[in-house]
Amino acid sequence: QKEVEQNSGPLSVPEGAIASLNCTYSDRGSQSFFWYRQYSGKSPELIMFIYSNGDKEDGRFTAQLNKASQYVSLLIRDSQPSDSATYLCAGYPRPGGTDKLIFGTGTRLQVFP
Amino acid sequence: EAQVTQNPRYLITVTGKKLTVTCSQNMNHEYMSWYRQDPGLGLRQIYYSMNVEVTDKGDVPEGYKVSRKEKRNFPLILESPSPNQTSLYFCASSSRPGRVYEQYFGPGTRLTVT
Numbered sequence: 001q002k003e004v005e006q007n008s009g010p011l012s013v014p015e016g017a018i019a020s021l022n023c024t025y026s027d028r029g030s031q032s033f034f035w036y037r038q039y040s041g042k043s044p045e046l047i048m049f050i051y052s053n054g055d056k057e058d059g060r061f062t063a064q065l066n067k068a069s070q071y072v073s074l075l076i077r078d079s080q081p082s083d084s085a086t087y088l089c090a091g092y093p094r095p096g097g098t099d100k101l102i103f104g105t106g107t108r109l110q111v112f113p
Numbered sequence: 114e115a116q117v118t119q120n121p122r123y124l125i126t127v128t129g130k131k132l133t134v135t136c137s138q139n140m141n142h143e144y145m146s147w148y149r150q151d152p153g154l155g156l157r158q159i160y161y162s163m164n165v166e167v168t169d170k171g172d173v174p175e176g177y178k179v180s181r182k183e184k185r186n187f188p189l190i191l192e193s194p195s196p197n198q199t200s201l202y203f204c205a206s207s208s209r210p211g212r213v214y215e216q217y218f219g220p221g222t223r224l225t226v227t
Contacts, residue, residue, distance in 0.1 A: 008153070043203055043218035044156070088156065100146070100171065101216070105155035 003027055004091050006104035013111055019076040021107050023089030026070070033065060033072040034101065036088040044088055048074060079111045115140045117219035119204050125225045126194055134189045134222050136204030144207045145187040146171070146216070147179065149200040156203070162187055194226040 004025045013019045023033070032051035036044035050056045050063040050072065062075040072091075076083055086108045090101040117138045126132055138145065146161040148171075158171030162181040176198055178190040187206075191198060204219040 043221050100158055103156040
């Protein structure tokens with residue numbers, strides 16, 4: 001089982017809709033989770049991180065973490081064509097574990113006009 | 114401007130010809146890391162370095178070497194490249210290991226080994 005799993009997509013949503021991206025993880029002790037956006041051929045850029053159960057909002061982005069169910073999600077409200085990219089979910093391990101991010105394979109989002 | 118630079122950005126080479134991909138950061142970061150990214154496999158860590166002269170293997174270190182003689186530089190060395198090392202490579206840095214979420218990624222190096 002992969003440590004961090006994402007549906008590869010593509011997830012297609014119309015402009016203005018809410019895009020919902022999901023991620024599950026296997027290490028119940030993982031502390032924190034991160035969402036990166038990666039445009040084709042470009043480097044990943046951090047857009048959100050979350051470490052507490054519940055929701056965290058930043059502009060059009062909301063990250064949700066449910067540690068009991070071991071899933072993380074990213075909601076993008078009022079989706080724009082410029083949001084079309086691959087979104088990488090990454091987990092940070094429990095204390096005492098390896099000091100590195102574990103990345104999922106990414107979900108490709110397509111926002112059509 | 115705070116940045117991580119990588120060179121070259123694109124490289125086509127032949128099997129067995131040694132190559133080095135350079136990585137440099139201007140933020141005085143302690144922690145640096147190399148990743149490769151392949152379709153369907155995501156970002157996988159190759160090597161990382163906690164500080165000068167301190168390096169360790171990541172998930173896929175086979176066929177790679179690194180060195181950290183200076184804080185700002187973290188070159189990736191392929192002694193004898195093979196076609197299965199064709200990939201997109203990213204260098205990243207952060208101020209210290211516990212702050213990997215603040216990683217700055219370089220622009221990437223697309224390597225093709227024929």
